[in-house]
Amino acid sequence: MKRYDLIQMGVDYYPEHWEESMWEPDIRLMKETGVKVVRVAEFAWSRLEIAEGNCQFGWLDRALDLFHKYELQVVIGTPTATPPRWLTTKFPDVLPIFANGETFQPGVRGHRCYNSTSLREYGSRITQHLAEHYSEHPAVIGWQTDNEFGMLDCHCDACNIAFRNWVKAKYGNLDRVNAEWGTVVWSGEYSDWNELTVPLGGSPHQNPSFLLDYQRFQWDSVVAFQRTQIDILRSVCPQHFITHNFHSYPQRLDMYGVGADLDVAAFDYYPNTSPAKQATTPYSGALSLDVTRGIKRQNFWIMEQLSGSPGCWMPMWRTPYPGMIRAYAWQTIARGADTVVHFRWRSAVAGAEQFWHGLIDHSNVPGRRFAEFTQLCHEVNTLEEKLTGTTLKNEVAILHSHEEKAALDIQPQAEGFDYYENIKQIHRAVTKLGVGCDVIDLRQPLDGYKVVIAPNLYLLDEEIVRNLEDFALAGGTLLITNRSGVKTTNNIAVMQPLPGLLSYCTGVEVLEYDPIGAETHKVIDAEGNPYECTQWCDILRPVVASPIAWYGDDFYSGTPAVTVNDFGKGQVYYFGTHMEERFWSVLLERLSKQQGLFRFEGLPDGVQASVRSGDQGSFLFLLNLSRESVTVALPQEYNSLLNHSICSGELQLEPYGVEILEM
Amino acid sequence: MKRYDLIQMGVDYYPEHWEESMWEPDIRLMKETGVKVVRVAEFAWSRLEIAEGNCQFGWLDRALDLFHKYELQVVIGTPTATPPRWLTTKFPDVLPIFANGETFQPGVRGHRCYNSTSLREYGSRITQHLAEHYSEHPAVIGWQTDNEFGMLDCHCDACNIAFRNWVKAKYGNLDRVNAEWGTVVWSGEYSDWNELTVPLGGSPHQNPSFLLDYQRFQWDSVVAFQRTQIDILRSVCPQHFITHNFHSYPQRLDMYGVGADLDVAAFDYYPNTSPAKQATTPYSGALSLDVTRGIKRQNFWIMEQLSGSPGCWMPMWRTPYPGMIRAYAWQTIARGADTVVHFRWRSAVAGAEQFWHGLIDHSNVPGRRFAEFTQLCHEVNTLEEKLTGTTLKNEVAILHSHEEKAALDIQPQAEGFDYYENIKQIHRAVTKLGVGCDVIDLRQPLDGYKVVIAPNLYLLDEEIVRNLEDFALAGGTLLITNRSGVKTTNNIAVMQPLPGLLSYCTGVEVLEYDPIGAETHKVIDAEGNPYECTQWCDILRPVVASPIAWYGDDFYSGTPAVTVNDFGKGQVYYFGTHMEERFWSVLLERLSKQQGLFRFEGLPDGVQASVRSGDQGSFLFLLNLSRESVTVALPQEYNSLLNHSICSGELQLEPYGVEILEM
Amino acid sequence: MKRYDLIQMGVDYYPEHWEESMWEPDIRLMKETGVKVVRVAEFAWSRLEIAEGNCQFGWLDRALDLFHKYELQVVIGTPTATPPRWLTTKFPDVLPIFANGETFQPGVRGHRCYNSTSLREYGSRITQHLAEHYSEHPAVIGWQTDNEFGMLDCHCDACNIAFRNWVKAKYGNLDRVNAEWGTVVWSGEYSDWNELTVPLGGSPHQNPSFLLDYQRFQWDSVVAFQRTQIDILRSVCPQHFITHNFHSYPQRLDMYGVGADLDVAAFDYYPNTSPAKQATTPYSGALSLDVTRGIKRQNFWIMEQLSGSPGCWMPMWRTPYPGMIRAYAWQTIARGADTVVHFRWRSAVAGAEQFWHGLIDHSNVPGRRFAEFTQLCHEVNTLEEKLTGTTLKNEVAILHSHEEKAALDIQPQAEGFDYYENIKQIHRAVTKLGVGCDVIDLRQPLDGYKVVIAPNLYLLDEEIVRNLEDFALAGGTLLITNRSGVKTTNNIAVMQPLPGLLSYCTGVEVLEYDPIGAETHKVIDAEGNPYECTQWCDILRPVVASPIAWYGDDFYSGTPAVTVNDFGKGQVYYFGTHMEERFWSVLLERLSKQQGLFRFEGLPDGVQASVRSGDQGSFLFLLNLSRESVTVALPQEYNSLLNHSICSGELQLEPYGVEILEM
DSSP states (O other): OOOOOOOEEEOOOOGGOGGGGGGHHHHHHHHHTTEHHHHHHTTTHHHEEEEETEOOOHHHHHHHHHHHTTTTEEEEOOOOSSSSSHHHHHHGGGGGBBBSSBBOSSSOOOOOTTOHHHHHHHHHHHHHHHHHHTTTTTTTEEOOOOSSOOOOOOOHHHHHHHHHHHHOOOOSSSHHHHHHHTTTGGGOOOOOOOOSSSTTTOOOOOHHHHHHHHHHHHHHHHHHHHHHHHHHHHHHHHEEEEEEOOOOSOOOSSSHHHTTTTTEEEEEEOOOOOOTTTTTTHHHHHHHHHHHHHHHTEEEEEEEEOOOOOOOOOOOOOOOOTHHHHHHHHHHHTTEEEEEEEEEBBBOOTTTTTTTTBOOOOOOOOOOOHHHHHHHHHHHHHHHHTTTTBBBOOOOEEOOOOHHHHHHHHSOOSSTTHHHHHHHHHHOOOOOOOOOOEEEEESSSTTSSSEEEHHHHHHOOOHHHHHHHHHHHTTOEEEEEEESSBBTTSSBOOOSSGGGHHHHHEEEEEEEEEEEEEEEEEEETTTOOOEEEEEEEEEEEESSSSSEEOSSSSSTTSEEEEEEEETEEEEEEEEEEEEEEHHHHHHHHHHHHHHHHOOOOOOOOTTEEEEEEETEEEEEEEEEEESSSSSEEOSSSSETTTTTOOOEEEEOOTTTEEEEEEE | OOOOOOOOEEEEEEEGSEEEHHHHHHHHHHHHHOOOOEEEOOHHHHEEETTEEOOOHHHHHHHHHHHHHHTTTTEEOOOSSSHHHHHHHOOOGSSBOOOOBBBBSSSSSSSOOOTTTHHHEEEEEEEHHHHHHHHHTEEEEEEOOOOOOOOOOOHHHHHHHHHHHHHHHSSSSHHHHHHHHHGGGGOOOSSSGGGGGGTTTTTTSSHHHHHHHHHHHHHHHHHHHHHHHHHHHHHOOOSSSSEEEEEEOOSSSOOOHHHOOEEEEEEEEEEOEEEEEEETHHHHHHHHHHHHHHHHSSSSEEEEOSSSSOOSSSSOOOOOOOHHHHHHHHHHTTTEEEEEEESBBBOOOOSSSTTSSOOOBBTTTOOOHHHHHHHHHHHHHHHHHHTTTTTTOOEEEEEEOHHHHHHHHSOOOTTTHHHHHHHHHHHHHHTTTTTTTEEETTSOOOTSEEEEEEEOOBBOOHHHHHHHHHHHHHTEEEESSSSSSSSSSOOOOOSSSGGGGOOOOOOEEEEEEEEEEEEEEEEETTTOEEEEEEEEEEEEEEEEEEEEEOOSSSTTTTSEEEEEEETTTEEEEESSEEEEEEHHHHHHHHHHHTTTTTOOOOOOOTTTEEEEEEETTTEEEEEOOSSSOEEEEEESSSSEEETTTTOSSSEETTTTTEEEEEO | OOOOOOOEEEEOOGGGOOOOOGGGHHHHHHHHOOOEEEOOTOOOOOHHHHEEEOOOHHHHHHHHHHHHHTEEEEEEEEEEOOOOOHHHHHHGGSSSSSSSSSSSSSEEEEHHHHHHHHHHHHHHHHHHHHHHHTTTTEEEEEEEEESSSSOOOOOOOHHHHHHHHHHHHHHHHHHHHHHHTTTGGGOOOSOOOOOHHHTOOTTTTOOOOHHHHHHHHHHHHHHHOOOOOOHHHHHOOOOEEEEEEOOOSSOOOHHOOOOOOSSEEEEEEOOOOGGGGGGTHHHHHHHHHHHHHHTTTOOOOEEEEEOOOOSSSSSOOOOOOHHHHHHHHHHHHHHEEEEEESOSBOSSSSSTTTTSSSHHHHHHHHOOOHHHHHHHHHHHHHHHHHHTTTTOOSSSEEEEOOOHHHHHSOOOOOOOOOOOHHHHHHHHHHHHHHEEEEEEEEESSSSSEEEEOOOOOBBBBBBHHHHHHHHHHHHOEEESSSSOOOOOOTBOOSSSSGGGGHHHHEEEEEEEEEEEEEEEEEETTTTEEEEEEEEEEEEEEEEEEEEEEEEEOOOOOOEEEEEEEEEEEEEEESSSSEOOHHHHHHHHHHHHHHHOOOOOOOTTTTTTEOOOOOOEEEEEEEEEEEOEEEEEEOOOOHHHHTTTEEEOOOOEEOTTOOEEOOO
């Protein structure tokens, strides 16, 4: 009954922003353009409940009836990211408190403490009212919880109490807290529960075990807050799906926890339009999409998609180049998006987001970008049947963890060392090779993968290690990098040689390390080819592993930099240093041959390939995400789904050109 | 009776900073040097009212009697920029409150909320006492209100209430407020007047219509505060003039509102002494002076003029190069200053301003700078009769508006886009051409101008448009640039193609725009000459206008970048992009020929020309504001006023050399 | 009885951080390694007093008994830098208040206001308990007060009251305060003592005389706070010495006042390990050591010495290069350290300092750095007898003052002008020449020196001037630089030509000055050699002095830049500008010949020489503090103390190589 897997286009629309007389012309034009889905209401609390308990849904009824009249489906956002002024005035505890004691004042958005009892009470109430009211509306298909959850690091009294309870629940008593956090350092020991507060003052030099648990508490607070809405929606609207729109990565959030309660994840995707970033944007974008697909390890939605120049809190970006809107929408589908909702139908004429441009400009005259969107809708609707139900099946996975990132952010390792940037570099190397790749939570089962790359496994426990070891023992190729095995999951350094719990499978021992930071050192591979490395140099003793590259600098010149260890039926690589991308490319290419990975060879720069498969067949997406025209050599003959021709040999892709080929 | 049009020199003097025994020697030396005017007392509140109601004017009486004895005229500053400690201790509401709730603590200066009732009451009282006491003093000729008004963005309770009343007065009811500000976006609607506060927390992402009205409220608060003093001074001292000393531009202030209540505007002028800024300082300085002249569209005073190296809150600047003090004083007169008061007689030995150097150093030994000032006084006094009563009569105007600037600052348009910097660039092009130029408020009548340049008319209403259209219809040449017609004056985007209300007179329509920011694109003119453009590219459809330059880059290459439209008897140019200065120079040179503008041709870099005219004749000022000696080709024979010789042919100007020629 | 002059090695150890079972193995290994001294307990308040009045010294007893068993001596730190949570919860007045009113929250360290009565009461109590308990313990030899005193600029009520009393004690009445601080400027006059507060709000633009006195008050607060502990320790443990560990310079602290109450000063020395800083680190380190030796003008301790890569609040540094740990330890001895305590035995596994690496890594496997430390201990123990009791006897002194630095920081003089950096430059020139140099407080007697360099004597009084004049009159060579004699010690500008009180001995008068800041100007010496100068140019009139270098730029080109004046039997140089280091080298080389200074000639870059002498003889230290191997030409034959060979001719020093030669 719940369907959220249709390949279709949508728009974000704010009826409350426009004269009611504009609604029907707008919606009629949506219909004509080929739009199928609309998201509404996620910021409309002050219109939906104009005073305490005074709900006014009439306007939304009329809008939804119009959507229904034109056969558009609707996702309703719960409006809790924007508590109205009557609520924050009456219950100031809704407002978050910064580390320095200042209040997150109303007037923008996101001014809500996830642990505020007032927010939870009134947020649940409006959710309940909305759910009951729209449970049976024929246009409504699903719900979005709140909007773009993010960490607020709130320091209010409610958070203090909630955090104390969270710590109690985790550790039981203060002796154990003191022991697990190592508070004896600098006389930070707690002797009374009331001494335990959230990190007031915000100093980054506080106990890192405490800081990491505070992060976890905040993550859990979001999940718990969302669950108050999920419970209502599941109970009142069992036939509707539930999603949430995650936004730009890296995100300081337990996406996996938030996602576990959803039917489908969604992402707000605004690839940078600047030609100066053309070399990296398509790849960091691809990573974002792969991360989103990894949240639930299934297809996803885009809830806000690039439609014009973003602006507002920064100077406006470049306008999307011709083809860019279409190509980036196809990129999301190529990487597992089903429905792609564009933000927004028309640019706002009022409020802070006036220059976050929609498909139609303030003038309300549809222009170049709208024409491109119209073409896109037409194409997507034509291919809907073919593509619906298809998914990506990859043989490579990169492991990702918000916990590793948080711990590595709490204590900087070396200048230039950045957990997510390191993932980006590896992901880019894989993507440029033409190999598909999943990005999944560290603790996920690894069945089905041939190669798993697990960078910077800083925090470890036995469970993670067993998962990795089992994968390798069974024949998998596992790649591990430096700063792994450094800590327990409580952010306490282990008292054993690094990589700690991974010493066994990697077969190496770190004798010492040298945080070279932004300096560039040299590494030589077995063929004598030179590469550059940065960030970190582990000085390694290969216990049973074999070196495959050696340092070429400093007092450890000639010692191993990268090793490989035969482990069970598989192999475990260890990178003692942060190798440049080229080294990853060479190694991954070799592995792809060894492992017989599916790969689209010979991709020019800026061109991405991916495959969606299903009962209807397999479909190869070739996307030129650059301003230059390029040629791609096709290894065989294909049917083009977009122009119904047969393609072979040299395929010409115009700037932002898109091909979808039946395999 | 009130005279403030004499061409003369003055100094700022602080009797309260020095032993009384030094006063007469100082004043005698002023007299001998040729000083005519002195400003006093603008920071002396703690000496004038040593405790609540305990006024002690004896010391100032004695100082003023000495000034009178030596025939020096005196301007008294009301001391309200420095409330004494007894006042702020008793009435802490005098102190402004920052957006984060912190107090602007006493101990520096400017620690006064313009809306504080205590400040207004005690400020009026001391003003009343001073006015009554000095109304008939023979040395006193005028008053300066407060000192260097500036925006404090106060967030105190008094400001909250005053702002609420200001909004009520403007809009009447909350429904209209919500509608005019578009608060529905992000559920920001007000349901009770008490919810309406000044922008607490200071987030720049608040509603831009609200933020702009808050700016206007703050501007009006300054005007209202000043008026409390104006009313007293006008009533008690009708024979005295009133001025205020504006400071560095761009200034976030309604200078026109403040100026409307004054007899004469004044400016505090500290051109940068660094040789590294020599290429721009003389031109940004010229603009400052033209802006000041435009406040009341009449001659003005300099109330603080460069006398030595400034310092104190920044590292000290270079000492003024020989000739610089004299040349920059003449520059102010050349651009409409009558009286030039130098800051300050002698450097302070105590307090935070010790290194803001005066004419005489701490040592009290007059040196090189004082000798130069002495020469200057002598020259000015010699020419006083000739020059007094003369003014500038320009045929070109640049329109300026604190409202446009505020709105453009609230929402950044594109990287590098800066309203005032854009004006600077155009003004520099005009000035380098040797063409005189006024800089006036957007809403001023335009009679008498041949060319009007109106950059970035972002906010518009019908009245502004009618003024511009009438000017062009009557034969004027109007130049308009991109980001015009974007908004209503309430900072709401218009729902019509840009340039909105200016579409009719410009004859163009903006199809779309591309915020290129700091990137450089190419533009080609009709002769095929290439130019650079930055910031912004409107993609234009010339409805009835004719292109005169075309883009040379990106997907809109070949489309019009600059157009001209015949409109009535005049012409309207539209710049779709931010052209480099050279393009302005070429176009303005052509216009100056077409329109027969008065122009001094062939100015070398760093040399400025301007003309003051009156009943006594017309006087051409040629100022070499550079460290290099230069030669200027004179188009005719002139009498030099400074050395009584006849000049013709090649005129040699030494570094910082000055010539004043009778035309 | 008190001995703190032994040449020996120590470590910092935290028994409370480790399982008790690890103590004896750790201490046994210390003993085996050659460690003689251990510092303990300086952060252990929460373990020593687990609740108010509940002291638990058992664990420390057991640890100290073990130290005694293995014949290790112990220094105990009073734990007042880390008040426990029960104390700050019960007495929040312990916590400092920032200028903006926010609280310095517990959770890190150093969260204690020196003027808090609660801190003083409870700090004295725990000190008393510790002193009484360990007064007779056979392992204990001394005490460290608190840890790394630093300025907190506290703004709490206790500080307000204490500051008011401090000002009262200094000036007596408010009239005098107003006069001495010149508060009349900007109406800052105090009319009631309650108006006088610490600098709330923290604006740097407050009255500079007030700001300087506030600094002095804060300095005195540290001294007074320390004295509460000193008094107890002296009375209870007269047989123990007392020290304090100063940290990185420049330090905003009255080190001389703090040091006056100590038996011996100590320093925490972490030379930068980055190869990119190799050219400067050894010299700024040498200066730090000379500054520390100057605190009491006697030998000193290192209480924390580089043992591994520092990290934690910044990205980790490079690991110490092989030899670096040993060479930098020898450098401290070469410059007057007796005991060198390394921080720390083993890296912490918990808390914020996990990545401030100790001699042994988290793994507890002794590695390369520990082996180097072992060698060092062996060498030091071998030479202990020879070196104990020896000291440095230098003929050159650089005068230093925290007061000059504070005043120059309060009011920036010119871009790039930095008091301590200027001292660094001169000290580096002296050190590279191979000349030994003391760095002592401005007000110290100068007997025994041949050359005294006194840079930037900004604040002056007659006593300082007399000291300097007497030195020169008696035959000394005195070098004085610009920005001297500018102010009284109350930070008020003098009303006489500069260099003010130094005009007489320098024989020059500053006519005017030009703050050239970061610009580079030219200076020519008598031989016509060109040099560069920056920061400042005094335009000089040599009254009786003779120029030795002249400006080559700007309007004062050709006028004197540096002068020398015969004064009594000596000479006084005046530098009107900030000369590049090369000029100092040339001049100092000439002076070293003229004055017959002891000098080790021909030092390669990065190599430092110094001499310790005593009854046992004189010992020349040659230290290669670089990653390159170098050759040093020996002027004579020496016995090498380290390898018992005879050295002469060309001495080869490996990277970080050390030689100690008997002279």
